[in-house]
Amino acid sequence: MTLGFKVDTINITNATVSTLINIGSPQHNHNFHRPSVYDSAIDVDTVDIHNNKFADGHILETQVFNMSNDLRVSFNIKCEGLKFINNGEDRVGLWDFPNSQVISTIYNPNNNSTTMRFWVTNNLTYYENTISEVTTVRLVCFSNRIFIHREAGTPGENLTYSVVVNDPSTIVTPVINIAKSVCNNNYCIQLLGSNFNATASVQVRENVNGSGILETYAGNDIYRRTPVGSEERIQFPIRNLIQQNKFNNNGLCFKVINSNSSSNEKCFVRPVTADQPPFMGQVVESYNAGQDKEHTSYVVVGSGGNKLKIWGNVWKKIASDYTVTPSTVLKFKFRSNQQQAEINGIGFIMNGSTSAASSRTWQVYGTQTNFGKQDFHDYVSSGTDAQWKEYIIPIGESFTGQISGMVFIADEDAHVGQNVMFKSPKLVEAPDQYDDVPYRRAYDDDVRERSVSWAAGTTQQFHNFHDAGDVDWTIVHAEGNIRFRTELLGSNADTKMSVYKWISGDYHPSGDGTFINLVDVLLGSDNSSGSSEYTILNGELAVYAIKVQSRNGTFGNNTDYKLIIDTPPNAFPDQYDNVPSQRAYDDDVRERSVSWAAGTTQQFHNFHDAGDVDWTIVHAEGNIRFRTELLGSNADTKMSVYKWISGDYHPSGDGTFINLVDVLLGSDNSSGSSEYTILNGELAVYAVKVESRIGALGAGTEYKLIIE
Incomplete structure (x- = not known):
């Protein structure tokens, strides 16, 4: 009418x-x-x-x-x-x-x-x-x-x-049948009843006689109006801290207002509520009072507490003890099914700091653009049926170092009625730039056929072992004296290196840069703990392939290392002598003989200074040949081979020996390279002593000691 x-x-x-x-x-x-x-x-x-x-x-x-x-x-x-x-x-x-x-x-x-x-x-x-x-x-x-x-x-x-x-x-009068708290923190109000208009509002007052209206919730403040069974529903959060305080003490009263009628009134006190569960295994804390103004307007939900839901002006943080490397990636999902607030995103607090700088924050949604990086500011909401969007952000390309916290931002100084959710945020080590990531190339470098060629003029590459099975193959076309070595960057990095010479092969006909029909020969390996090194002296012009693996089987965070190609230093002690980066003593006497690493068949030595003698030992039997291959122009070796009869490890545990009894089996004092063969040798410890036959020292005295 x-x-x-x-x-x-x-x-x-x-x-x-x-x-x-x-x-x-x-x-x-x-x-x-x-x-x-x-x-x-x-x-x-x-x-x-x-x-x-x-x-x-x-x-x-x-x-x-x-x-x-x-x-x-x-x-x-x-x-x-x-x-x-x-x-x-x-x-x-x-x-x-x-x-x-x-x-x-x-x-x-x-x-x-x-x-x-x-x-x-x-x-x-x-x-x-x-x-x-x-x-x-x-x-x-x-x-x-x-x-x-x-x-x-x-x-x-x-x-x-x-x-x-x-x-x-x-007039059709609205009726409230049930008024109750929902959400984990019990600050979400659900009214169930009948005759709620599509634009009905809710008046809220304190449960005290004669109290006035605290607030009328309408429009974007109402988050849900869909029915529950046969009853109509209105659902909204109480964000205001003063209202929450009244809710916890005397309680609040709720009345549904249609355009020309009002409902009965329902009053109740907020139920006693347990503390919020951890989010991603960490306690949720306020970022700071100045930003986390409606600090109770959040809940932790989801499987194992993997979702953080926020509907007020809230900045939250959780502890995150992580070393960000150049390969670190932030992965999470985001959703907003109400109004767009000012800033939604994730930031990071560096160790020793208390704030998430704009340069370490990534915004994904919001009307403001004056805080945080904008590279991934591309979320589009479709309203109440909004879908999750997954973000993979290479934060290690912007900063590195130890962080202590991760910050979740839902900035809404001008209230609009936001409702956002962060799901399963985690930091992971992305594949390095030579692996199978879409924005780099379509295949990994885990097998020799997909080896990565060194870019012209480059002398180093950054790698990691991002997941189980990650192996790094690289190739270089080179000659002369070449040293391949790793420099460990991550605390979990431990490398094993093998170097091959390619004899023949072809490019794949697809033109994708991979190889087929490869024939190669293993030149040698370094399986020692820590960093790895392999040197080629006077190498012919050829394609050399370097295979680097995780020696200790650790993958993921902090497995970063640097692979370096350079020229071996001249007149420096070899890796078995008394250099701080190798060990605290030399191999110049039999008591300090170096044991051959299991599986290795060659070692690289030199005579770096006066008195430098190279002693090595191996536990072997059968037919054994010891020989030297001269690499330097001044190299000329004399070889003596002994069988150890008895002896003990030094009680200090430093790897040296005492009480040795041995017998000389034979020597080769001929000019040039040296060789000594044992036929049908019993299982025993054999010691090989190599000296400079002509007394040359320093640069050009490099040689290779081989067991075969």
């Missing part, structure tokens, strides 16, 4: 008339412009009800709401139309009814509103008695004019209010 009515927004005296509006449609921003002293002539507003749609006696109601706190009003009703006396000539005007048409007037202190119900009058005949006669009076009303009188209010104020006229016979 449609009702036309007019509202005089000033007063009856100047009779200003407003535009007609439909029944149930409120008018806002009314006020009483009044002096400090009450004046009944001007402290009045009027509402005209056109009667042509209603029968005599139909009940309507007028509600004055959103009233200033100290405003109080009263009502009376008059007939605007024709008046006939004793069926005489009609007169047009505004006429009093003989009796009040007002049925009831009720003031509601909980929401500062006053509701007045009244009878509509179209035609009315009544009698006025005087001493001399009885007068018949008939009123024909075109409209019923409602007078709204200001009865109380602080002098001098502009006392504001809104007004609406409703037809109670057409």
Whole structure:
């Protein structure tokens, strides 16, 4: 049903008339412009009800709401139309009814509103008695004019209010059946009932007699309106800390407001709530009070606590003890199913600091762009059915070092009603730049056929062992004296190196840079603990392949290392002598003989200074040949081979020997390289002593000692 009515927004005296509006449609921003002293002539507003749609006696109601706190009003009703006396000539005007048409007037202190119900009058005949006669009076009303009188209010104020006229016979009243807390922290409110309009709001007040409205939740503040079974639902979070405090003590009361009616009221106290569970195994903490302004507006949910859900102005952090390397990647999923706030993203706190700098923060969503890196600011929400988006961000390309915390940002200084979720954030070591990552190339370097060629002019590469099975193969076209070595960067790095010479092979016909039909020969390996090194002296021009593996089987974080190609230093002790990076003693006497590493068949030596003699031992049997291969232009060796009869390890445990008894089996003192063969030798410890036959020292004395 449609009702036309007019509202005089000033007063009856100047009779200003407003535009007609439909029944149930409120008018806002009314006020009483009044002096400090009450004046009944001007402290009045009027509402005209056109009667042509209603029968005599139909009940309507007028509600004055959103009233200033100290405003109080009263009502009376008059007939605007024709008046006939004793069926005489009609007169047009505004006429009093003989009796009040007002049925009831009720003031509601909980929401500062006053509701007045009244009878509509179209035609009315009544009698006025005087001493001399009885007068018949008939009123024909075109409209019923409602007078709204200001009865109380602080002098001098502009006392504001809104007004609406409703037809109670057409009003569907909302009903709350259940009001309860949901979400893990019990600050989410769920109202279940019936007759909730699509745009219904919720008034919230403290559960104290006479308390006023704390807030009206409407629009984007309402997060869910979908039914639960047969009941309609309204669900929203309580973000405000003052409201939360009242909720925890006296409790809060909730009332659903349709456009022209309100529900019953339900009140309750927030249930006792357990602490939030850990997020990704870590306690969730406030980033700082200045940013984490609505610090309770979050919950931890999901399998094993892998989702952080935030709906207020919140910055949270968790501990994250991690060394960020050039290969470190941040992986997580993000979703927003409400309004876009200002900044959503993840940042990092360096060890020894308390803040996440903009340069170490990545924004993925939000209206502001003045904080954090914007490379991945590309999330697009589709509303309540928004999908997860996975992010893989190479943070190690922007910074490295030890971090202590990870920060989750949901910045919403200007409240819009956000609801975001971070899922399964973790730091991992990405494949290095030579492995199978989409933004690099389509294949890994785990087998020799996919070896990576060294770029011209480069002398180092950065690698890691990012996952089980990760092996790094590289190739270089070179000649002369070449040293391949690793420099360990990560605390978990431990390398094993093998060097091959390719004899023949072809490029794959697909043109993807891989190889087929390879024939190679193993030149040697270094399986010693820590960094690895292999030197080629006077190598012919060829393709050399370097295979580097994790010696200790560790993969992932902190397995980074540097692979270096350079020229071997001249006149330096070889790796078996007394250099700090190798060991604390030399191999110049038999008691300090170096044991051959299991599986190795060659060692590289030199005579770096006066007195340098190279002693090595091997536990072997059968047919054994010891020989030297001269590499340096000044190399000339003399070899002696002994069998150890008995001996003991030094009690210091430093790997040296005492109490040795041995027997000389033979020597080769011929010019050039040396060789000695044992046939059908018993299982024993054999010691090989190699000296400079001509007394040459320093650069050019390099040689290779081989067992075969």
